[in-house]
Amino acid sequence: MTIDALSREQLDAFLTEQQQAYADLKAAGLKLDITRGKPSAAQLDLSNELLSAPLADHVVDGVDVRNYGGTTGLASLRAIFADLLNVPVDQLVAGTNASLSMMHDSIVFALLHGTVDSAEPWGKSKIKFLCPSPGYDRHFAICAHLGIEMITIDMLDDGPDMAAVREHVSDPAVKGIWLVPTYSNPTGAIVSAEVAAELASLQTAADDFRIYWDNAYAVHDLTDEHVKTADILGLCSVAGNPNRPLVFGSTSKVTHAGAGVSFLGGSAENVAWYLSHIAFRTIGPDKVNQARHVNFLGDADGVLELMAQHREILAPKFATVLEILTNRLGPHGVATWTEPKGGYFVSLDVVDGTATRVVQLAKEAGIALTPAGASFPYGKDPRDRNIRIAPSFPPLDELAQAMEGLATCVLLAAAEKALAN
Numbered sequence: 001m002t003i004d005a006l007s008r009e010q011l012d013a014f015l016t017e018q019q020q021a022y023a024d025l026k027a028a029g030l031k032l033d034i035t036r037g038k039p040s041a042a043q044l045d046l047s048n049e050l051l052s053a054p055l056a057d058h059v060v061d062g063v064d065v066r067n068y069g070g071t072t073g074l075a076s077l078r079a080i081f082a083d084l085l086n087v088p089v090d091q092l093v094a095g096t097n098a099s100l101s102m103m104h105d106s107i108v109f110a111l112l113h114g115t116v117d118s119a120e121p122w123g124k125s126k127i128k129f130l131c132p133s134p135g136y137d138r139h140f141a142i143c144a145h146l147g148i149e150m151i152t153i154d155m156l157d158d159g160p161d162m163a164a165v166r167e168h169v170s171d172p173a174v175k176g177i178w179l180v181p182t183y184s185n186p187t188g189a190i191v192s193a194e195v196a197a198e199l200a201s202l203q204t205a206a207d208d209f210r211i212y213w214d215n216a217y218a219v220h221d222l223t224d225e226h227v228k229t230a231d232i233l234g235l236c237s238v239a240g241n242p243n244r245p246l247v248f249g250s251t252s253k254v255t256h257a258g259a260g261v262s263f264l265g266g267s268a269e270n271v272a273w274y275l276s277h278i279a280f281r282t283i284g285p286d287k288v289n290q291a292r293h294v295n296f297l298g299d300a301d302g303v304l305e306l307m308a309q310h311r312e313i314l315a316p317k318f319a320t321v322l323e324i325l326t327n328r329l330g331p332h333g334v335a336t337w338t339e340p341k342g343g344y345f346v347s348l349d350v351v352d353g354t355a356t357r358v359v360q361l362a363k364e365a366g367i368a369l370t371p372a373g374a375s376f377p378y379g380k381d382p383r384d385r386n387i388r389i390a391p392s393f394p395p396l397d398e399l400a401q402a403m404e405g406l407a408t409c410v411l412l413a414a415a416e417k418a419l420a421n
Contacts, residue, residue, distance in 0.1 A: 002333030003418055011419050018412040022361065025405050030366035032402040037185070037344035037390040039253050042313050046306060047255040050292050060294065065287035071275055074290045077261065083300050084218055085249045086231045087265030093274065095285050099250040099262035103212060104142050106246055106264070109277040110175075110210075111146065116273045117208040117243055122175060130168055130177040132160040134347055134375035134386050136185040136214065139178040143377070149173075150377035155187055159195035165202070172205040176212055182229045183217040186375055186388040187347040188340025196230035201239035211236075211245040217343040218249055219307045222315050226304065227342060233265065242267040251293065253310075253344065254303060261285075261293055317391040320400050321346050328407035334414035337389075346389040347375070354413040355384045361409040367402050 006014060058066050061075045072078070073094025082089040095102055111123035129143050132155035143150050151174070153164040160179065168174050177199070181191040191199075199211055213232050221227065236244045243266070251260035264274060297303050322339055325348070329335045338347045350358055355372035362369050370388045373381040389406075391399055 002331070003414055004333060006418075008419075011415065015412075015415040015419055018408065018415050021408045022365065022412050025365045025408050028366075030401060030405060032366060032394065032398055032405070033368040034390050034394060034399065034402045034406075035368050035370045036393070037253075038393045039257055039310075040313065040393050040395070043253075043310055043392070044256055046309050047296065050255060050259070050289075050296050053292070053295065055288070055291055056295060058288075058291075060287070060291045063287065065291045068283045070284045070287055071278055071282065073261070073285055074287055074294060076294045077290045078263075080294065080297055080300055080303065081249065081263055084303060085215055085247055085263060085265055086229060087233060087247055087263075091233070091268055091271050092263055092265045093271060094290055095262040095264065097250070097252065097258060097260045097262060097286075097289075099214070099216065099248040099252070099264070100138055100142075102262050102264045103139070103214065103246075103248055105278065105281065106212075106274060107142060107146060107148075107176075109274070110208075113277065115208045115210065115243070116269050119207075122208075126173055127175045128168075128171065128173045130160070130165060130174060131377045132177070132179060132184075133377065134186050134381075134388070135178060136180055136216075137370075137374045137379075139212070139214070140377045140379075152377050152382070155184060155189055157187075157189050159189065159191035159199075162195060162198055165199070169202060169204040169206070169209060174204070175206050175208060176210040178212050178214065180214050180216055181232070182215060182227055183220060183340055183343025185216070185343065186338075186345035188338050188343050188345065190227060190341075191230055193230045196232055197235050197239075200232065200235035200241060200244065209244060213245050213247045215247060215249045216253070219303055220253060220310070220344065221307065221342040222311060222318055223341050225341065233267070237267070243270050246270060254306065255293065255296070259289060261290055314392060317396055317399055318346065320396060321389060321391045321403055324400065324403040324407060328404070329410055332411060332414070335410055344390060344392055346391065348387045348389055348410075349385045350387060350410050351414045351417050352383045352385045354410075354417050355381060355387050357413040357416070358387060358406070358409045361412060362406055365405055365409065367405045367409075369406070 078092045114121045128149040131150045154161040232245045247265035250262040335350045359369045359372045373379045
């Protein structure tokens with residue numbers, strides 16, 4: 001029976017039951033953490049050959065990888081990821097370990113110098129970004145840090161709410177939109193080819209409007225089906241807006257998160273623009289590490305084979321999360337959640353107005369969750385209902401404990417809210 005169908009007397013009994021369950025939870029003395037989507041030690045072990053296998057040769061692609069230079073990164077590594085990211089090899093830059101740094105730098109360069117399509121630097125006036133939500137908190141943190149106003153729009157199953165996008169891009173101050181196109185963080189949504197095409201051809205008041213296409217989970221499938229991301233570069237080129245997208249990716253959750261390789265792709269003009277500014281920041285990336293990745297991965301098929309091994313570790317964890325949510329929360333009608341086919345997160349929506357309470361209850365019981373509202377600009381979920389679950393890092397038994405505890409907190413908060421109404 002759902003909680004909405006309970007009588008007042010039944011609600012009182014239900015609350016008492018959940019209060020006892022929560023007291024038992026606190027007494028267990030747990031210390032669990034499901035806050036961030038980090039690879040587990042078992043996943044990192046899959047790429048330990050990077051630490052032990054010597055380079056076959058220190059000259060790769062005719063370049064001595066031990067020396068300075070080569071801001072575009074090794075061509076042989078870019079060739080491996082070009083097809084996976086839908087970017088031509090000569091329009092792809094391979095950098096250091098964090099694609100987030102490339103996103104940050106590209107926005108800072110635009111603020112200081114403008115883009116190739118800008119009449120003046122972005123920083124000369126107030127600018128705004130569209131932020132499909134729930135979304136990636138670190139995207140929003142870049143905007144907050146740099147003083148960029150954020151506009152929340154809904155992230156739907158097939159991408160951002162395009163009616164809202166069309167409304168806001170009539171403002172010339174709106175310069176960009178953040179998107180994780182495949183297995184969006186945290187909902188697992190996939191931007192459809194139709195939505196991608198509309199984004200590519202969109203009539204915007206700003207001539208220098210940019211799509212920040214963060215394809216972080218391009219190869220992170222949880223099923224045997226490999227989802228091919230929409231070709232945003234090709235779509236924008238056909239639509240007459242070749243400079244609109246900047247594509248990002250990395251091996252952070254492919255090999256070693258702290259020692260991977262990042263990628264930036266775009267039109268030839270955009271790549272030249274980026275390289276012209278990055279030249280003042282670095283004399284070249286870590287090409288030794290890039291060469292290790294070339295030797296280890298081999299080709300695009302090698303990447304997919306490695307990700308199949310990741311899937312064997314991750315899929316049971318996601319299955320555990322979904323099973324516990326279904327069994328513990330499903331019968332009571334107090335939550336909904338996503339069932340992603342890839343990526344690193346499950347997005348949980350609890351009773352409106354209770355997410356903050358759930359997170360606080362969990363914290364007091366020794367279960368660390370991502371703060372309520374973290375997946376929204378300024379950390380403010382207008383409905384106070386969304387909680388991001390990151391199943392990847394903890395061992396399976398600890399994950400199950402954390403999810404059972406989380407379910408208890410959701411039920412207690414829902415009962416409190418129902419009786420307060």
